[in-house]
Amino acid sequence: MGMNTAAALQTYLRSWNTAGCLHGVAAVSLADGERVAVAGGMADPGLGVANEKDTVFRIGSLSKSFTAAALLQQVAQGRLELSDSLERFFPDFPNAAGISLHQLLNHSAGTANFTSAAEYWPTRMRLAHRPQELLDWAHALPPACPPGIAHAYSNTGYLLLAAIVERVADQDFASYRQQYLFRPLGLERTYVDDGRVILPQAARGLHPGAPWRYAEPMDMSVAWGVYDLASSAGDLCRWLEALQRGEALPARLAALMLDVGALEYAYGFYGEDWTLAGRRQRLAQHFGDVNGFFAFMSVLPGGGGVVALTNAFGSPVERLGRDLARIASGETLEALPPPGRQQPDEQLFVPGRYENGEGAWLELFYNEHGCYARSPRRYDLPIAYPLTVTAQTPQLARAAVLPETLLIEEGTLQWCDAEGVTRRLRRQ
Incomplete structure (x- = not known):
């Protein structure tokens, strides 16, 4: 099955590339350990640099799985309990006494989402921030709802989790992830991206148009601990494998991230229902975006995972990920047809x-x-x-x-x- 499945995945991905619809890298890690990856489009059209299989992309909220794992490592070492109250670390934060680490991890804490604040897009995302400045800003925002009553996706929750890991481990969060997650797992093309460090073979975010342009600028310090990572498709396949094999965390804690069951959100992953080879299955997955970049990853039934990274805003990474999961599950999908060679007739396609x-x-x-x-x-x-x-x-x-x-x-x-x-x- 491995070779036939790998060949089918290659054929399908190449059809996306030939059709002009692959603007980044898509990769699949199969349960037998085989990997398939195809790259397409431009990493930086201004420099004439094409995307390659090991190109590095900003991954947005896929970063949250690393923050969740870092927090769970502290639980494994006995420094934290999932029932610990936010009040232990930030006693003055709104509703701190009623918020647990568990609720921060699964977005049920009711904290305000700082990226939804009115000032985020026009000003805040363009300004340099220290972590404490982000925490002070989040502290001043009114809660979205009382703790524990609803799922309310919140970047603020993961900002707080990153700060808690930093305090408990007595180490800045960037170097912590390098030392205890990236290096031990061999993630050689995964980086904390503060917007100032030069990342090797890094793509630039793009906005498709007539003509294409670079994405709106932002200062990546605003993404600290929440959506501040850059990585390659191969590294993210390796990350999914490490979580499934118990290499990043003890199995009982990794299960809190991957066993989504009926949950809307576990720890660092959503639970989504997909129909694969005629069977409806709920899988751990996540979408991420940050100016000009879309990212998606999902585990596969039986092991392995799919990853789709793009530096073209609007690219359907979730659709591509789902298609790859269907093929990996034994389905046959039609390849995308190549583009036509003629312009539409203005009499038919009236402007x-x-x-x-x-x-x-x-x-x-x-x-x-x-x-x-x-x-x-x-x-x-x-x-x-x-x-x-x-x-x-x-x-x-x-x-x-x-x-x-x-x-x-x-x-x-x-x-x-x-x-x-x-x-x-x-x-x-």
Whole structure:
């Protein structure tokens, strides 16, 4: 099975690359130890540097699994209990007496999410912060809800966990992760990214458009302990393997991260239901994003995992990860077709804004380079991407950046997006 599965994964990933839809690196670690990885797109188009299999990407909130593991290492050493109150470390923090480490780990503590604060995007993310300044800012924000009553995803919770590890271990959190996680596990291409250290073979975050541009700048010190890591697809495959094999933590504690069961969020991982080879299974996985980068990782049933890293905002890393998991589970998926060689006919694909009356919209426009579609993605930020057609099906356009299609039928635009959701839009 290993060789056949590996070949199927290679073929599928290469079709994404040929179609122009792979902007980063996707990798699969199979249960038998075999790995498959394919790279595509540009790490830095300004310098003409292409992505390679060991290119380093910012991984956003995938960093949280490392913070959770660092905290659990302190539990393993008897320095902490999961029932410990936040009051032990930050007695003045809102609701501290009612918040446990367990609740911080699974996002049920009700702490405010500092990245949702109104000042985060326009100012805070561009400014240098010391960890204590981040903690002071988070302290001043009103709680999202009382502790223990609801799941409320909060970057503040993991900021507090990082600070607690630093205090208990009596070591700065950056060097702690290097000494007790990266080096022992052989993660040679995983780094704490403060935005000042030069990382080898690091990609730059990009925003697809007409033309493409670099992503909005941010000061990575604002991400301390929460979404501040950069890594390679190979290292993250190794990380998933280490967690599953009990190399990073004792098995009973690693299970608190990976055995998601009916949980919405365990420790450092979401629980998501996927149907693989006809069986519905709940898997530990996480999505991460930080300006211009999307990242995704998931364990596989029976061992191993999938990782998809991109430096192009809007790339469907979750869709790609799910497809790879399906193939690894024995399913057969059709390869993506290559892009067409012709430009859409402006008489068919009439420029303008198309809507479905339910909030979805897509704009068609033309410039000196051809026909483009513009549509919103995460955080409602729009991206633009070129369209091509073939002579055989001039009414069916394919996106040259995303696995999406646009079909014109009797004046209606049928848009099948990268997640496979189809909408019918009318020109306004």
